[in-house]
Amino acid sequence: MKLYPPIAYLIHSGTADQDERKQRWIRIINSLSLVTAVLAFIMGIVFFFLNRKLQIIIPAMIETAGFIGIIWLNKKRRSQTAGISMMVLQAMGFVYFGILLGTAVEAILILLFLVNATYLLYEKGPERTICLIAIAGGLITTEFFYYTELVEPITFAHTTTFILRWLCILFILTMNTLVIRFYKEDRNVLMKALEEQKEELVRSNKSRKVFLQETSHEIRNPLNAIFGIVQLMRMDLKKAANPETLPKLVDDLYVASFNIKDIINNILELSRIESGHLDEVKRKEIYIRTTIRNTANIYEYVANTKGVHIEQKFDEALPNNIFTDETKLSQIINNLLTNAIKFTRHNSTITIHTGVKEKSWFVSITDQGGGIEKDKLEKIFEPFVTEKSSFIEGTGLGLYISKHFAILLNGNITVECVQGISTTFTLSLPLSDFRRATILSAKEDPLQIRFDNKTILVIEDDKMSQALLKNYLSGLGVNVITANNGLEGLAAARQQTPDLILLDSHMPKMNGRETLQRLKEDPALLHIPVVIASGDAFTEAMDVFMKAGANDYVIKPIVLATLPLILERHLHK
Structure with missing residues (x-):
């Protein structure tokens, strides 16, 4: 509803910098106060001209000033005081004019407005109790004076009484109509929110259904x-x-x-x-060529099943080291490579090109799958969107997640297509990643790293996982000790001090978290690096273990080719 600027100014006084719910609450108080002030002023003038009695005009003008003062309180950010004061002032006006005018003007009906206004303004709490007590007190006081006749009401001529009675009825109807209007607005807001929530639930259920079907x-x-x-x-x-x-x-x-x-x-x-979880970016120095090579080598197995060769190109201008989140970078490249392998032709080549261009460094992955239709390029980074091919369909999640991670790393992912020939996805990240990095030596090939004369304690309750790790680590020259749970692991560590402990997070008798705590409390064992192996891929779980003293965290199923690099960080210091 459009209001004249002066009226709008009064109604919106005190609403600046408040949340939407608080603004509405203040506007209701200001509106009720303004309407009451105007009606009190008009009725005071009319009553005065009808009987020339100061007992009416003076209190009416005081009441008018009081309700204008309520708006001033809101402007001064004292909204709670303003709300209580308005209700108390309404109750006082009801008592005074009810006693003064007697039963002829039906002033008792104002109680209906006061009760409605109380429940409109206060859902619960001491404020509502105070208002209801004030209303009840006003009713009892008025009825007491009616019954005892301690104060004689002002008498009017029949016509004057009729006019005054209808003025009071109009006042009561106006105030109650205003309250009902606010109730209706509240209902409309709630219904709109409910409808939006219903639509959101329908969309969510539809998305979940598609998600479950795709997954x-x-x-x-x-x-x-x-x-x-x-x-x-x-x-x-x-x-x-x-x-x-x-x-x-x-x-x-x-x-x-x-x-x-x-x-x-x-x-x-x-x-x-x-879920709205904010991913924390954990930057560290990494050797970029080794990271790209290791990832590509892992995916060679997958590519070989289609006769696909993965070619790697590195620009000479590419620095050796970067300062970035290795986990997120690796997952982006993993998803882009997975996508490329799915859509490229059999017996074709995928090219990974890493280099520097202007103010960014990039990793571009080009397949030979024939490209993506133009009308689908705009939605390619949305979840569940997949480009159908003659050989494989994707989940549609990888590109969406990769884009999310790229933005977290202050970068972006773009896609270019040569229709019928190829598709290129390019991850671009800021060159500042290089400036913050110091010089690191190149890492060895993970398959060539050995740990001769090193002892690793594997605490793992799953026999198959335990046997797999023992077999693999033994091949790297490691002396492997195994334990089935935390209690056995502590005993084994005290009997023969290992160089590193590989600890499962979920075990019977004593879980990984408690075992880690016991290890860090033992002076003879607290220096031993502990690597947690867990099926829980959520960041919160990893943070709990890292804060408790773990040195590293790997997610099951473990990619064995990456395990030597993790162990090297802690065994070859």
Whole structure:
């Protein structure tokens, strides 16, 4: 509703810099006070001209000034005082004029407005109690004077009484109508919010349904492959078949397992983003060429199943080291590589080009999949959006998450297509990442790193995981000690002090967190670096362990090719 500027100024007094709910509350108080002040002024003048009695005109003018003062209190940021004062002043006016004018003018009906206004302004709390007590006190006081006749009401001529009675009725109707209007506005606001929430729930349910369908479909494909491959391997073993077929089955098994790992990682990241969790960027110095090479080498297994070769190019101008979040950078490259392998043609080449351009450094990944249609490029970074191909469909989560991480790292991801030939995704990050980095020596190939004469204690309750880690670490020259839970692990560490402890987070008898706490409380063991191995991929879980004294955190399923680099950080210091 459009208001004249002076009226709008009074009604909105004190609402600046307040939240929406508080603004509305203040506007209601100002509106009721302004209307009451105007009506008190008009009725005071009319009453005075009808009977020339100062007992009416003076209190009416005082009441007018009082209600204008309520607006002034709101302007001075004393809204709670203003609300209580308005209700108390209304009750006092009711008592005074009710006693003075008697039963002829039906002043008692003002109580209906006062009760409605109280419940409009105060949902609960001491303020509402104070207002209701003031109203009840006013009613009791007025009825007491009516009954005892201690004060004789002013008498008027019949016509004057009729006019005054209708003026009071109009006052009461106006005030109650105003309160009802505010109630209706509140109802409309609530109904609108409810409708928006309903629409949001419908959209959310639809998204969840699509999400479950996509996720179920994507997990079932590699899971079906794993199940089928294992059955073939069992059949070959039973038949004592030619062992030459085994390497191919093992490679396929690795690829299917790797796909499931990527899907689950993306699902976890999506749930974290949708929950509003703010990802913390944890920057550190990394050797960029090694990071890119290691990631590409891991995906070579996946690419080989399609006869795809991954080619790596590094510009000479590219510095050796950067200062960035290695985990987020790796996940971006992982997702872009996964996407490229899915959509490139069989027996084609994927090119990873890392270099410097103007004020940024970049990693571009080009496939030979024939490009993406122009009308789908705009939505390619939205969740669940996938470009159909003749050989594979994606979850549509990887690009969305990669874009999110790129923005967190103060960068961006762009896509360029040559229709029918190729698609290039380019991650661009600021050159300031290099200026903050110091010189690091190049890392060795993870497969060539060894830990001869080092002892690692593996505390893991899952027998299969325990055996896998023992087998792999032994191949790196490690003397491996195993324990099935935290209690056994503490005993083993005290019996033979290890150089490093690989600790599972979830175990019976004593979990990883309690075991870590015990290790850090033991003077003989607190110096031993502890690497947590957990299936919990959420940042909160990692933060809990790192604050408790863990030296590193790896997420299950563990990519074994990356494990030597993690161990080297703590064993070759």
